[in-house]
Amino acid sequence: MTSITDSRGQGLDRLESGERRAPRRRPRRRVGDALLHSYTWLVIVWLSLPVLVMIVFSFNNPHGRYNTTWVGFTTKYWSSKLFAFEDLTQALITSLVIAILSTLITTILGTMIGIALGKYRFRGQGSFNLLLFAVISAPEIVLGASLLSLFTTFNTGLGYVTILIAHVMFSLSFVAIVVRARVLTLDPSIEDAARDLGADSWTTFWRVTFPMIVPGILSGALLAFVLSIDDYVVTSFTSGNVTTFPLWIYGVSKLGLPPQADVMGTMIFVAGLLIAGTNAIVSTRRAAR
Amino acid sequence: MTSGRLRARLIPYLTILPGGLWLVVFFVVPMVFMVSLSLQQGDIVHGFQQTWHWQTYTTSISAYKDQLLRSFKYGLISTLLQIVIAYPIAYWIAFRAGARKSFYLFLLLVPFFVSFVLRTISWNFILADNGIVLGTLKDWHLLPQSFHILATGTAVVGGLTYNYLPFMILPIYVALERVDPRLIEAAYDLYATKVRAFRKVILPLSIPGIFAGVVITFVPVSSDYVNAHILGGPTSTMIGNVIQNSYLGTQDYPTASALSFVLMAILLIGIFAYARALGTEEALEVAAR
Numbered sequence: 001m002t003s004i005t006d007s008r009g010q011g012l013d014r015l016e017s018g019e020r021r022a023p024r025r026r027p028r029r030r031v032g033d034a035l036l037h038s039y040t041w042l043v044i045v046w047l048s049l050p051v052l053v054m055i056v057f058s059f060n061n062p063h064g065r066y067n068t069t070w071v072g073f074t075t076k077y078w079s080s081k082l083f084a085f086e087d088l089t090q091a092l093i094t095s096l097v098i099a100i101l102s103t104l105i106t107t108i109l110g111t112m113i114g115i116a117l118g119k120y121r122f123r124g125q126g127s128f129n130l131l132l133f134a135v136i137s138a139p140e141i142v143l144g145a146s147l148l149s150l151f152t153t154f155n156t157g158l159g160y161v162t163i164l165i166a167h168v169m170f171s172l173s174f175v176a177i178v179v180r181a182r183v184l185t186l187d188p189s190i191e192d193a194a195r196d197l198g199a200d201s202w203t204t205f206w207r208v209t210f211p212m213i214v215p216g217i218l219s220g221a222l223l224a225f226v227l228s229i230d231d232y233v234v235t236s237f238t239s240g241n242v243t244t245f246p247l248w249i250y251g252v253s254k255l256g257l258p259p260q261a262d263v264m265g266t267m268i269f270v271a272g273l274l275i276a277g278t279n280a281i282v283s284t285r286r287a288a289r
Numbered sequence: 290m291t292s293g294r295l296r297a298r299l300i301p302y303l304t305i306l307p308g309g310l311w312l313v314v315f316f317v318v319p320m321v322f323m324v325s326l327s328l329q330q331g332d333i334v335h336g337f338q339q340t341w342h343w344q345t346y347t348t349s350i351s352a353y354k355d356q357l358l359r360s361f362k363y364g365l366i367s368t369l370l371q372i373v374i375a376y377p378i379a380y381w382i383a384f385r386a387g388a389r390k391s392f393y394l395f396l397l398l399v400p401f402f403v404s405f406v407l408r409t410i411s412w413n414f415i416l417a418d419n420g421i422v423l424g425t426l427k428d429w430h431l432l433p434q435s436f437h438i439l440a441t442g443t444a445v446v447g448g449l450t451y452n453y454l455p456f457m458i459l460p461i462y463v464a465l466e467r468v469d470p471r472l473i474e475a476a477y478d479l480y481a482t483k484v485r486a487f488r489k490v491i492l493p494l495s496i497p498g499i500f501a502g503v504v505i506t507f508v509p510v511s512s513d514y515v516n517a518h519i520l521g522g523p524t525s526t527m528i529g530n531v532i533q534n535s536y537l538g539t540q541d542y543p544t545a546s547a548l549s550f551v552l553m554a555i556l557l558i559g560i561f562a563y564a565r566a567l568g569t570e571e572a573l574e575v576a577a578r
Contacts, residue, residue, distance in 0.1 A: 051411070249404075268402075
């Protein structure tokens with residue numbers, strides 16, 4: 001996500017240099033460009049298709065409990081009938097609570113790691129980087145399987161706590177790396193200036209360094225939230241009898257979804273987009289300042 | 290003075306300690322227990338004993354070698370498809386989208402704010418044997434009644450390719466974005482044709498992006514079982530389905546953990562060989578995007 005905003009500055013020079021070169025072989029290039037342009041849109045449509053279907057069918061009025069074909073338009077699943085499936089509602093609440101708690105813990109611990117890795121050089125740093133890399137690159141199913149192995153060996157039982165433990169574990173590296181990337185872009189001379197003006201290191205950190213890495217922390221938190229609320233694989237291994245939203249819909253996947261699930265999916269989607277959009281706008285504004 | 294300096298040297302360690310401990314206790318330690326579980330014998334009723342029964346590995350590999358091979362086959366086909374689909378888009382956005390680069394990248398990422406499981410179920414709904422697409426075509430007699438896409442390997446590979454495509458587009462885009470336009474101009478100045486400039490300058494410079502895309506997508510694609518469960522059938526089960534079923538269904542923990550370990554070992558050895566060629570820092574950097 002960082003790359004999108006970082007790269008923006010370079011885009012303009014490149015456009016200009018492209019234009020300077022343009023006169024030489026214009027007609028052929030225009031056809032090729034148009035083809036690539038339409039191809040890009042085609043793929044965008046392909047990628048969006050399941051999302052559009054989800055949104056459209058959240059307004060469907062099916063004969064049975066589940067969506068199979070389009071019957072007619074209704075908004076009742078957005079209002080009075082939204083919470084008709086008690087266990088689905090409970091699953092959504094569970095998902096939200098776990099995602100919020102996981103985001104809080106992950107953001108605090110991950111930010112600390114990110115700052116330490118970005119600001120200091122220390123012995124063992126390489127191995128620690130490797131550990132972060134290993135968590136990200138390990139197959140999700142293995143993360144779940146190994147945690148289940150641990151929990152069964154100690155007979156801890158499974159539930160809310162074990163899900164939370166798992167979510168913090170697999171999100172931590174992502175937050176740490178996003179924050180670290182932000183810390184690395186800071187100009188160390190700003191901190192030096194604060195110290196020259198008589199601030200001790202504690203004041204320097206909270207008044208100078210921390211405000212500058214807040215955008216990184218926010219992107220990290222958003223990432224942690226999305227990773228948690230979306231997760232099926234690791235959760236299925238660590239949940240026991242607790243059901244989260246992805247677990248519930250996975251359970252009925254062969255039957256077809258009730259419109260309520262489409263509504264809730266759409267709500268999570270829109271909320272995620274709004275938060276991400278706000279975050280992007282805020283950080284662009286900050287960068288412009 | 291000395292204690293002050295000691296404290297300063299301890300700061301990075303103290304900062305990463307809580308998060309680091311979390312990763313050690315819930316990532317590294319569970320791996321050890323997973324391996325230990327794979328060398329135990331017994332059943333869920335009478336308990337498991339550590340017997341160093343290495344044969345579990347050979348028997349489970351030979352029992353499930355079809356699923357294991359199929360996972361890597363699907364992983365390979367899907368990764369190749371992703372490269373082919375992603376490259377032209379990444380190219381067009383990096384060189385031709387001008388000031389609207391962020392807009393197009395955003396459009397490509399929007400669908401991924403919807404839960405992974407929901408998107409896959411949505412495909413199951415779209416492609417259903419008598420669903421909105423195939424059902425209509427069958428009603429118009431454009432397809433025979435027996436035609437189906439679901440429950441085939443094609444559906445699974447399609448789902449995998451769909452679900453992981455952005456993770457291929459982004460790193461290739463980043464690599465192409467970084468190509469110095471002066472190098473391309475130099476190629477044209479030296480009378481390179483368009484094709485030759487692409488083959489000799491742009492393509493080689495974007496290889497690290499393709500490498501990074503493969504690193505990021507191959508592991509989750511080959512170890513995925515959600516797509517095979519929702520879109521596939523009995524002839525397209527992957528090793529992930531076997532692992533999940535052995536852990537959560539039949540509760541044959543030794544087989545399940547042996548297979549998880551084999552899967553992880555094969556994938557991680559491959560990935561670390563890749564990462565070494567790239568440099569860990571850089572791979573970590575790309576993974577963060």
